[in-house]
Amino acid sequence: MPPFDVAEGDPFGPHNLPYGVFSPIGSVERRVGVRLGDHVLDAGAAAQALGSPYTSLLARPSLGPLLAAGRTAWSDVRRALTAWVTVPAHRETIEPLLLPLSEVTLHLPFEVADYVDFYASENHSRNVGRIFRPDAADSLTPNWKHLPIGYHGRAGTVVVSGTDVVRPQGQRKAPTDPAPVFGPSVRLDIEAEVGFVVGVPSKMGRPVPLSAFRDHVFGLCLLNDWSARDIQAWEYVPLGPFLGKSFATSVSAWVTPLDALEEARVTPPERTHPLLPYLEDAHEEPSGYDLRISVAINGHVVSEPPFSTMYWTAAQQLAHMTVNGASLRTGDLYGSGTVSGPAERERGSLLELTWNGRDPLELPDGKRTFLEDGDVVTLTAWAPGPNGTRVGLGEVTGRVVPGS
Structure with missing residues (x-):
């Protein structure tokens, strides 16, 4: 099944979209990702490709900037991500940025302060x-x-x-x-x-x-x-x-x-x-x-x-x-x-x-x-x-x- 098409009933469908930090296997570069089914969306790359105003929050190696941005930004970014993975017009741009979970390394998603x-x-x-x-x-x-x-x-x-x-x-x-x-x-x-x-x-x-x-x-x-x-x-x-x-x-x-x-x-x-x-x-x-x-x-x-x-x-x-x-x-x-x-x-x-x-x-x-x-x-x-x-x-x- 193509990554854009998540199976019905998948607990990690577009209604969920949890955040993490990953690096592709063979790379040390860490990126903010969003899980969709058994894939992870490179959220920063998606934001850049679509000219999103949230690029500065998502094109980062940690969730820290997004966490600090506050509730209004959290809701706005979530609405944008939902649209990116569900609106057919975005499919051509987004689909290449969805990587199988088996091909990435997952990291601690934020720096723990206390x-x-x-x-x-x-x-x-x-x-x-x-x-x-x-x-x-x-x-x-x-x-x-x-x-x-x-x-x-x-x-x-x-x-x-x-x-x-x-x-x-x-x-x-x-x-x-x-x-x-x-x-x-x-x-x-x-x-x-x-x-x-x-x-x-x-x-x-x-x-x-x-x-x-x-x-x-x-x-x-x-x-x-x-x-x-x-x-x-x-x-x-x-x-x-x-x-x-x-x-x-x-x-x-x-x-x-x-x-x-x-x-x-x-x-x-x-x-x-x-x-x-x-x-x-x-x-x-x-x-x-x-x-x-x-x-x-x-x-x-x-x-x-x-x-x-x-x-x-x-x-x-x-x-x-x-x-x-x-x-x-x-x-x-x-x-x-x-x-x-x-x-x-x-x-x-x-x-x-x-x-x-x-x-x-x-x-x-x-x-x-x-x-x-x-x-x-x-x-x-x-x-x-x-x-x-x-x-x-x-x-x-x-x-x-x-x-x-």
Whole structure:
């Protein structure tokens, strides 16, 4: 089938058009691309060929200039791209600029400025509480229903899908061990998440309200926040995650613009506690998203977490992370936290799926409690689109390799 003619029902049809950065095989030149089916459109070359006023945003080696351009430009560029790949008059110009995905290398699509990770799923948080605090009267911590809990991660170790993940080393100490030992993590885990990409920066000292979420956030992508549970357990008291999280965070090569997800917007779960005014979203537009995620290990699906169950929304997370006056930068990335639903096969981490190793997963290639060297973890997802279509999110995959 010619690249201009995407098959009906393709989740990467013209209703989607996620952005990425690619280079043709054999070239080191990076270009902004837009995915259409199993091809990528050289967006900068298309803009130049058609004399577009958006050439200065698209003929770049990164999404940074487009991210910084703001909501009006995002909408204008999306309308133009949709016309370029659907209007027959553009076919002769555009078709030669559509390259098969098999003939390009995909790169991290934007420079990550800062990275923040949240803890926004009530199902996940309750599971973790039951695992580690089984005798507590409430499996949630006292602050959980009052604010989105988060921590600052490491931007420099955010990597694009397909990058191998080296098993981290560090200190670990089991409760029965007399002293800590040093070595490779033996409880390597995943966290199935959604990442939100900030475009427009904010000024230091000026919080971003809920109503400004779509003015600052360009789009979203799948995210796997790899976790060394044994290293984390020993180090996290009293300051929280550090080396157990900072060794790698994988993101998709494709950023789906929020404008492609209008049909997927949903109201978040009912709030059970009164919220402070800066987090109160009862009178705001729905800011939850109906994303259907699948988690596979070595090609075998082990979980299907539903993002629609997330208690705290991306808009609330943005409001909270700036309420103290912290500023946003173009390229800031923040993760939703592990996505878990109420059912056992909807849990987004091996910690939960195996109940901290107590109940191993039965895979075609053997049992798993935590990840082994050579394991390949792949996250995929889709969301409802216009007229019964599906909007595909770019996959996130990573293979665990031993350290040197």
